[in-house]
Amino acid sequence: MGDWLLNLPVVWMAFVVFAGTYFVAAVVHFAVTRLAVNDRARAFKGLSPGMLPPLGIIFGLLVGFIAAQVWSDFEKAKVAVVTEASALRAFNLLAGKFPAEQESQLRSLVGQHIDDAVNREWPEMARQRASFASLPVKLIEALNSALALTPVDEGQKLAQREMVDALERALDARRQRIIISQSAVSPVKWAGLLLQALCAFVAIALVHSDNRATSAIALVLFATGVAMSILLIGCYSRPFTGEISVGPELLKEVMTTVAAPSSTH
16 A cells, blocks of 8 residues: 555545545446346356355455454554653653763753654654664663763662663664564555455446346445455554554653753752
């Protein structure tokens, strides 16, 4: 499915998908009814109605198979972002155990990382162009700075260990969201789903070729189900693309803790 369609608002995506599906169903309906004359009409009626349930079941299985992958990837994307935001927030809170100058430096590095993630990485993930070639420089600097701290008591030693662990979780979560941003429904799966829907359209039109009204009603009903299935899969097919996507809101919330260093040390 094209980027232009996935980036449309849901209302317009629904309009395009439903209009396209109804158009295909209408073409099939009029083509079959025009061809259903004389010997062809008898041949069309010779198609057993028993073909329709297997075609519908196969279409349903394909939808379920693709939807399972799509929604699993979407949930994984949400978990990755939540994990990264939670780890960075924990780091900011633990930084309060150290002197104000060091705390401010550490929080500033986290803030710069979040700013880069929101303004550069998210648009790249939406276009599926994010890669590991671009390192999280500020996050790595924060990790090096945390390792270079000199704790003066047991509380700071424990805080330092937890800070390093939090940054490692954040780095791993970032890797996960970049990996997941590359996920999408492959063209082969889309082709298989659409071809199965087309086969069902043709079968419905052939079985009811002697009654145009019945054929039209059956095609409209099935086309509605097909369009809804395509719309739902399309909306969630790329976790970081489109109106329904995983956004950086949780990371932005962490920024509020960056600007307000703790006053207790």
